[in-house]
Every structure is written in structure tokens, then in C-alpha cells.
Amino acid sequence: MMLKELVYLLLVAFVREKTCARILAVVPVPSYSHQLFFRPLWKGLNARGHELTLMTTDPMPEAPNNIKQIDWSFAYDLRHNKHNITKVVQDNEYNLPKILASYQAMMNEIVDEELARPEVQALLNDENERFDLLMVEYFHPVMFAFSERFKCPYIALASMEIANFYHKALGNPIHPVLYPEILLPFERDLKFSERLLSTLYVIWGIVHKKYTYGSSVEELMAKKYFGEDLPSLQRITRNVSMVFVNTHPVFNVRPLGPGFVRIGGGMHLEEPKPLPEELKMFLDRAGEGVIYFSLGTNVRSHHLSKGLIQAFVDTFRELPYKVLWKFERDVPEKSSNVKIVRWLPQQDVLRHKNVILFMTQCGSQSMEEAIFSHVPMVAIPFVSDQKMNAQKIVGSGLGLFINKNTLTREVLMKAILEITQNSSYKNNVRQVADLMQDQPMSGLEKAIWWTEYVIRHRGVKHFWHPNLDLPTYQFLLLDVIGFLVLLHILTIFVAYKIVKNVSVLLLRGANSNKVKTN
Structure with missing residues (x-):
């Protein structure tokens, strides 16, 4: 043995x-x-x-x-x-x-x-x-x-x-x-x-x-x-x-x-893990629903203008929901329905049954996490690919887009209530999640x-086209198009010359016959 x-x-x-x-x-x-x-x-x-x-x-x-x-x-x-x-x-x-x-x-x-x-x-x-x-x-x-x-x-x-x-x-x-x-x-x-x-x-x-x-x-x-x-x-x-x-x-x-x-x-999605007890208690007790708000790791919330922060504070105060807000600092004027946390296990937060909306900066990973957790989004993009991601969210019916430069309490409130009270957004998110998961690997x-x-195989060469160094004019076929256009013009020119010369000969023949008849 x-x-x-x-x-x-x-x-x-x-x-x-x-x-x-x-x-x-x-x-x-x-x-x-x-x-x-x-x-x-x-x-x-x-x-x-x-x-x-x-x-x-x-x-x-x-x-x-x-x-x-x-x-x-x-x-x-x-x-x-x-x-x-x-x-x-x-x-x-x-x-x-x-x-x-x-x-x-x-x-x-x-x-x-x-x-x-x-x-x-x-x-x-x-x-x-x-x-x-x-x-x-x-x-x-x-x-x-x-x-x-x-x-x-x-x-x-x-x-x-x-x-x-x-x-x-x-x-x-x-x-x-x-x-x-x-x-x-x-x-x-x-x-x-x-x-x-x-x-x-x-x-x-x-x-x-x-x-x-x-x-x-x-x-x-x-x-x-x-x-x-x-x-x-x-x-x-x-x-x-x-x-x-x-x-x-x-x-x-x-x-x-x-x-x-x-x-x-x-x-990048990880296996679900238990939430910290205080956070779990806040989410469990929010039967009316929770809005999760995070600008990710690259956008610092405290760098936002005072007017923009105040618009968020005023909107959250009037909502019939709880709000979980990832913010690096305290917000003294926040209302009692808002909980400020400096860092959050985002994947596990989004998986919680009481989270009904994700207000996000539209990073690729945040977007995927929301989709796989079946949570619709309010997209507030800031940098990099976030604006294009926001367009994808709107185009697929997964949520609404708000321009941070024109964000007001009225605009934000309207978007939040539209998504939370219209089940089509959540249904669309669930459908897209099913499509993304339905793959062989x-x-x-x-x-x-x-x-x-x-x-x-110690490297891969056979997957790449051998002619990647084509000059731009060849890639765009400008020389071929130019040749065909020139050939077309030349053909028209030759045809024109032939028709013109034949017409002259016929005209001379007709005039010659007239002279002979006279």
C-alpha cells in the first residue's frame, strides 16, 4: 500500500x-x-x-x-x-x-x-x-x-x-x-x-x-x-x-x-458571504425596501459639489424607503432613513432581498453585480467608460440615466419613483441576467x-492575421477605389470621344451627300 x-x-x-x-x-x-x-x-x-x-x-x-x-x-x-x-x-x-x-x-x-x-x-x-x-x-x-x-x-x-x-x-x-x-x-x-x-x-x-x-x-x-x-x-x-x-x-x-x-x-462574482451583523439588521428590517447608493472605488463621494450632495440629501429625506449610502465621510444633515457606511461588501448587499434599486456610477463590475442580483439601476456616470455603460443600461431597459451636471431633487425623485414603482425594469434585469448566464462556459x-x-503551445500565432501592417490607404481600399473611379472616368471619356468622332464623321457624310445632290 x-x-x-x-x-x-x-x-x-x-x-x-x-x-x-x-x-x-x-x-x-x-x-x-x-x-x-x-x-x-x-x-x-x-x-x-x-x-x-x-x-x-x-x-x-x-x-x-x-x-x-x-x-x-x-x-x-x-x-x-x-x-x-x-x-x-x-x-x-x-x-x-x-x-x-x-x-x-x-x-x-x-x-x-x-x-x-x-x-x-x-x-x-x-x-x-x-x-x-x-x-x-x-x-x-x-x-x-x-x-x-x-x-x-x-x-x-x-x-x-x-x-x-x-x-x-x-x-x-x-x-x-x-x-x-x-x-x-x-x-x-x-x-x-x-x-x-x-x-x-x-x-x-x-x-x-x-x-x-x-x-x-x-x-x-x-x-x-x-x-x-x-x-x-x-x-x-x-x-x-x-x-x-x-x-x-x-x-x-x-x-x-x-x-x-x-x-x-x-x-469576478464571489460566493455569497454573511453580511456584518449591524448591516444585516438594517437591511432585514427595511421591509419597505432599500436603495443602495455607491459611486464605486474610483470616484470619491466627498469630492462632489456641495450642491450635488445637498440634492441627494433632500431627495433621500422625502423617500418612503431606507437608503444605504457608501460615503467616505459623515453627512451631518442626513435624514433618519439614511445609513452612511464607508465601505460595503457590495455583492452581498445587492443580493439582499430588500434592495430594490442601485444608484451607481456605472462601472462595469458594479453593473454586472446589479444585473446578476436582479436589481434595476439609476445610472449617474462620472469617468472612463461609465457614460457608455449608462447608455447600455437605458437601451436595455435596466434603469434610467441622470446627468450629474443637471441633477436636481426633482429629477432624482422622479427617476427613483419611476423605477421602484414600475416592475418592467426589474423584469428586464432578470431577463438580461438569464441571457448572460446561458452560455456553455x-x-x-x-x-x-x-x-x-x-x-x-508556448504562444499563439495562428489566431492573428499576418497582414496587420497594412497602410491605412490599403486598409480603406483607397487605392482600389481610386483606380476604379479613374477607370470609370477613362471609360466615359473614351466613350465620349468615340461618340463625338462618329457623330462628326456622320455629319460630314451627310453634308457631302447634300453637296453631291445639289
Whole structure:
């Protein structure tokens, strides 16, 4: 019996040695919702026996032994205090180039400091270190260069829809009307002004990337940390094996190449856990219903204007419901039906039977959590993809949209009462949840299966079109269209000349006959 057990253990060890990989996971963006989305993937890969080194701004508490974590939590100070990106977005709401420039400047500084950390430098300078796979958040191309340093394939990850530039760079078709940029505040049935704005934005994005890529700060930073002989970031970007995107066909209808894998549909949802006793008591006793209000982790509620906060306070005071409000500070003028909490286990709160409405900033994860909990929404977007998500909520009948710039007590009260007293919104949410869940594999199962596919084949080249470097004029068929137009004009010209010459000859013949007759 002991011999059998020994043979079994040796066999297991042999199989693990052959099949289990060393994975470097890099998630540089200081955003708790982003980090939270990927955690089930790290835990799932760990459960499969893979060994992970995770660079993250939010280290997992009680991480398994074979997940080594490098702490980048200092990046939150740069985001919220030094750059205060939320305020920049609010102050320049319709100036997309300035918003993008601010994001880029912020991420350049964050990535520079992340790569300079002693733990990262030790990893880069260790000649004996090796990895079988890099899994990296797509936000900053310099981080893709880890794949060159360790000579391993990489998978790019996105906790939300990615920019059209990235789609274009990897061969997916882009269209300013069918697939507007995620930062634009519209999604379907675009008016002429919106179509014009979307088209100009796409053109600006292509030109901006084309003429700043080679000499950009990112290129210099990449060579600083990964060596002067590093290939261009454009080449490294196109060397990706697969891209995992947190989208779902129910909300995101666009053609994708086989190298793109949709992992949306509640991948980050955790098993239900008991609520804290005080919170549970508040929700249990709210038989009249509870409105849950949260602006997520990236928008600080205390940064809102006094007028906007007062509009919320005045509205909540008149509601016949309880209100659970995630707020980082106390609100002295709040009414007795309002409970202020600095942090909440959002998934478990939304699952509570008495929660009847979610007032949300429309982050991708918050939106999914509400849908899978069958809770309709009042959408109050602020930054990033939230405005487009708000359009998806309205277009699918899951709730109503309120512009924060025109929000008043009357507008908010009308929206809340409309949703809470009209069962169609809750029915629509339940129907969409059923559609999203009705798939052969969950997003997590797909992510793990395709991750191990890339590991087994040491990278994936056959999913990507070989002609991604087509010049724009060839991609748009401008040379072919020009040739056909020229050929058409030439044909008309030749036909015109023939008809004209024949007419002249016939006219001369007719005149000659007249002379002879006379």
C-alpha cells in the first residue's frame, strides 16, 4: 500500500512538473475594481497548480503559498492626490484629448515608479529567473515588455472594453458609428453631430498614435528598464498571444478575431458571504425596501459639489424607503432613513432581498453585480467608460440615466419613483441576467482554459492575421477605389470621344451627300 502511494505521489509530481507553469501577472492600474475582477483568475490558476508572481496595487489578503505578491499600493497616492484624475475628468468633461493626455501622464509616472521598485528590479536582474507566461493588464504598453525580458508569450487582460486603437492594432474592424470609442457618451442611434464627433475622434486617435508611438515617453521608458535592444512597443503589442476582455455579446456586439476571448458575464462574482451583523439588521428590517447608493472605488463621494450632495440629501429625506449610502465621510444633515457606511461588501448587499434599486456610477463590475442580483439601476456616470455603460443600461431597459451636471431633487425623485414603482425594469434585469448566464462556459472557465492553451503551445500565432501592417490607404481600399473611379472616368471619356468622332464623321457624310445632290 505504501509503495502504491509513493508511486502515485511521484506520478503526481511528474505531471505537475510537466504541466504546471510559472506565470508572471502584472496589473499596474491603481483601481480596486480592476484588481478585484482578476482575483478569481489568479485563484483559479493557482488551484490548477500554477505558480504565480503577482504585481498588484491591491495584494490579496491570505493569498495561497505559491502566489508571490509584489505590492504597488503606493500608486493610489499618485492617482488620487498628485494627479487627482477624477477632478481632471470632471473639469474637462468634453475635452477628450486633454483627459487622455492626463491619463497618459499619470500612468507614465505610475509605471515608471512601479518598475523602479527594488522587488521588480531584483526580478528583472535575476539571470536565473524564468516564466512560462506573462498575463498583463492592457492599459500600458511598457508592461508588455516583460514578455521580451523573459522570452515568454503573453496574454493581455482588460476588465472593461478596450480602446478602438487597440482593436485596430490587432486587426479588429473599427467604425465610429457602429463601435464608438468607450470614452464617448453615446452608444447607439447616433445623431449627425455624434457621428461627426465620433469620426473626428477616431481620426485624431489614429494620427496621434501613429506619430507619437515611436518617439513617445513610453518607448524611452521601455528601453530604460528592459534594454536598448528592445523591439518597438508596436511590435511587442502585436506579438500578443491572446486578449481577454470583460465584455459580453448581450451588451457588446462587434466582430472580434479568434485571438480575442470574451470573459464577461460575472467572472469576478464571489460566493455569497454573511453580511456584518449591524448591516444585516438594517437591511432585514427595511421591509419597505432599500436603495443602495455607491459611486464605486474610483470616484470619491466627498469630492462632489456641495450642491450635488445637498440634492441627494433632500431627495433621500422625502423617500418612503431606507437608503444605504457608501460615503467616505459623515453627512451631518442626513435624514433618519439614511445609513452612511464607508465601505460595503457590495455583492452581498445587492443580493439582499430588500434592495430594490442601485444608484451607481456605472462601472462595469458594479453593473454586472446589479444585473446578476436582479436589481434595476439609476445610472449617474462620472469617468472612463461609465457614460457608455449608462447608455447600455437605458437601451436595455435596466434603469434610467441622470446627468450629474443637471441633477436636481426633482429629477432624482422622479427617476427613483419611476423605477421602484414600475416592475418592467426589474423584469428586464432578470431577463438580461438569464441571457448572460446561458452560455456553455463561464468567463472564468474560458479564461483558465485558454490560458493553459497558450501555455501548452508556448504562444499563439495562428489566431492573428499576418497582414496587420497594412497602410491605412490599403486598409480603406483607397487605392482600389481610386483606380476604379479613374477607370470609370477613362471609360466615359473614351466613350465620349468615340461618340463625338462618329457623330462628326456622320455629319460630314451627310453634308457631302447634300453637296453631291445639289
